[in-house]
Amino acid sequence: MAKTTAGIDIAVTPDRVWQLMGGFGSLPDWLPYIADSTLSEGGRVRSLTNEEGDVIVERLEAFDNEARTYTYSILQAPFPVTAYRSTLTVKEVAGARSRVEWSGTFTPAGTSQEEAVTLFHDIYTQGLAALKSTLGA
Template identity: 65%
Template sequence: MSSTVVTLDVPQSADRVWQLIGGFGSLPDWLPYITESLLGEGGRVRTLTNAEGGVIVERLESFDASARSYEYSIARAPFPVTGYRSTLTVLDRGADGARVEWSGSFTPDGVSDAEAVALFEGIYRDGLAALEQTLAA
């Protein structure tokens, strides 16, 4: 099993950041790579469409609004991993703003640990850079 975590510190309040990213269907609001998010099964499954028309299906595993965190798994995606679980959390840094943590664990399938880790680090890093731009706008 491999894992990775990427963080972003922003000057906005944790509540403001969570308001933007805390909805399980909200990825298109801050992540330009995801153009559509359709919720199903009472909001527990999201079907994402990316800019190239690819589809990713993810399942909400846990949600904690008071901790500003949710965990999800991948049900279907073109990634070379199995057993993928990810957590998105917004931490309150008081007067310094908020820290966003995006982490994941997975088992590489047909690629090395380093390749799988690099893939998700890139996805998380690019995603958090897009979030930073959205918050600054």
Template identity: 60%
Template sequence: MSSTTASIEIAATPDQVWQLIGGFDSLPNWLPYIPRSELSHGGRVRRLETPAGDVIIERLQSFNEKERYYSYSIMQAPFPASNYVSMLRVREANDNKGSLVEWSGSFTPVGVSDEEVTQLFHGIYTDGLDALKKNFTN
């Protein structure tokens, strides 16, 4: 099993950041490569579409409003991985002046090397967090 974590500091309070990203259906609000999200199964499953028309189906595994995190697994996706579980978390930054957002995941490569799939997801997390930060810059 492989894993990766990306993080970014954002000049906004953890509550402000969580308000934007804390909903399981909120990816289209801040992630440009997921323009569409549709919830089902009582809000525990989301069907995502990329601009290219690829479909990703994910299941909410845990949600903690107070500690500002949720975890999810991939049920269906065009990625070379299985056993994917990820967490998106917002914390107070170390200097208490803003937020630290972490996006992490673990997964098993399928048909590719550990390094290739790790680079793929690390790139997705890093690009996503960069896009998130743009929502809080003037």
């Protein structure tokens, strides 16, 4: 099983960051390459459409509003991995700042571990940079 983690410090409060990104259907609000998100199954499954028109279906596995974290798994996606599970977390750091971390574990399928790790690390890093930009921080 492979894993990767990316993090970013943002000069806004954790509550403000969580307000933007904490909803399971909110990816299009801050992640530019996700054009649409539709929730189903009482908000526990999201169907995402990326800018190329690919569909990614994810299931919410755990959600903790107080701790500002959620974990999800991929049910369907055009990625060369299986057993994908990811967590997004917003932590408070000194001075009304936030630390956002995005981590994932997965099993490469039809690609090397290094290529799969690079793919998701780049997604996480670029996504967190977009989050910071969206917040104007």
